[in-house]
Amino acid sequence: xxxxxxxxxxxxxxxxxxxxxxxxxxxxxxxxxxxxxxxxxxxxxxxxxxxxxxxxxxxxxxxxxxxxxxxxxxxxxxxxxxxxx
Numbered sequence: 201x202x203x204x205x206x207x208x209x210x211x212x213x214x215x216x217x218x219x220x221x222x223x224x225x226x227x228x229x230x231x232x233x234x235x236x237x238x239x240x241x242x243x244x245x246x247x248x249x250x251x252x253x254x255x256x257x258x259x260x261x262x263x264x265x266x267x268x269x270x271x272x273x274x275x276x277x278x279x280x281x282x283x284x285x
Contacts, residue, residue, distance in 0.1 A: 205243070209281065210266065214259045223251045242270065244245045274275065 205213060211240070213233055217226065228260050229250035247269050256262040 202232050202234060204236055204237050207270075210235060210244070211259065211263060214262050214266075217259070217262075219259065219262075220255045220257050221262070222255050223248050223253055226256070237270065239271070 203213075209241040213230065214226075217229060227245040229245070230244065231245035235244055235247075241277065244266075248266060250269055251265050253265055256265065
């Protein structure tokens with residue numbers, strides 16, 4: 201069964217994995233997880249499978265890599281900053 205989650209719920213899914221973990225294992229374990237983004241959706245397993253890393257030592261390391269693999273428009277609107285008010 202496919203699960204659809206928001207980006208801020210990714211940590212809960214990743215914390216279920218046994219670390220250290222390889223990208224291919226994440227791809228298999230998370231192939232049923234779709235992440236809803238600000239501008240579209242991505243499959244968690246397929247996204248992590250695109251990583252060049254050989255292994256992730258912790259959920260934090262995997263989360264950092266995942267964020268770098270997401271499309272630029274994944275969060276909020278591009279070129280907008282709430283800090284410049």
